[in-house]
Amino acid sequence: MNGVWEERWHPLRQEWVIVAGHRQNRPWTTGETATPSGPTPPTHDPRCHLCPRNTRVSGAVNPDYVATFVFDNDHPCVGPNAPSALEPPPPPYRVQAATGIARVVCFSPRHDLTLAEMPTAAVAQVVEVWRQQTRDLGSRAGIRQVLCFENKGELVGVSNPHPHGQIYATGFTWRTMEVEQAAAVAHRRETGRGLFEDIIRAEQKDGRRILFEDERVIAFVPYFARYAYEVYVVPKRAVGHVHALDEAEAASLAAALKDVTVRFDNLWRMPFPYVMVHHQAPVDGGEFHYFVAFHPPLRQPRLQKYLAGPEIGGGNFLADTSPEASAAELRALSPVHYRAQ
């Protein structure tokens, strides 16, 4: 039998992942693109609410920015103006005001670029924004956690190609990081070691799933990946927040993000959709190892991973590809973007 067919323990989420890689068939030919690429977007789109100098729906006019640009979301899901006089529901229900801060981060003034096509120095400027925003928003009264993320591509609901991410600073802690923190605390208690210290060592010992590694940062398809091309980018030194990295670590992080996103685009020679999330500690810290996770929804060029019975109903993932096979595909690709080759 070809492929992996087993259940793997996800040590961060404390749950099993069913890896059914033996079912994966590969009906496409190498180099085939997922969708006929439409025309390349213009470098500036007058209808785009993120491009420099354009007017947004709120009436605000974007500055003529040259690198990154951050603004408060015009349609915030959490915000200082959320209703605060709320009627208490009967128990066991609870309610609280949706206060917090929601921001948009434009990665580049160029409408047509993505992280994958930006120079590493420009990616480093985006890393710097995440550092400043996490530090700034995390110090505000009532904020318990800062969540930085990027939804990229129409498959994850984003039709505007302008490279951008979002930041939610909330009065609650996010579920995923709560679970990860509890797992790390338990691991420390049981072994005396950091959980990611052991994960990094296990990945290095195997070696097959590593995509990028230098002295300070390592990127790999984790042994317990839930999505076909899931990638973790992990600083080797444990810090709770992106702003706690030193300058050299931040530079390595930018280089790793560039390397990974280029491989993604080169896989099927298309802008590769994903959800990218910074896993950071709550603002008051505690046991936590900051890292960046990429969750791509595609498992084949035209085949999306749908969340269904196992994932939505049961709460555990069914992975259709072995992490080793996905990593081998990504490792074999050029680190130079296909549009620059």
Ligand SMILES: [Zn+2]
């Ligand atoms: Zn734009």
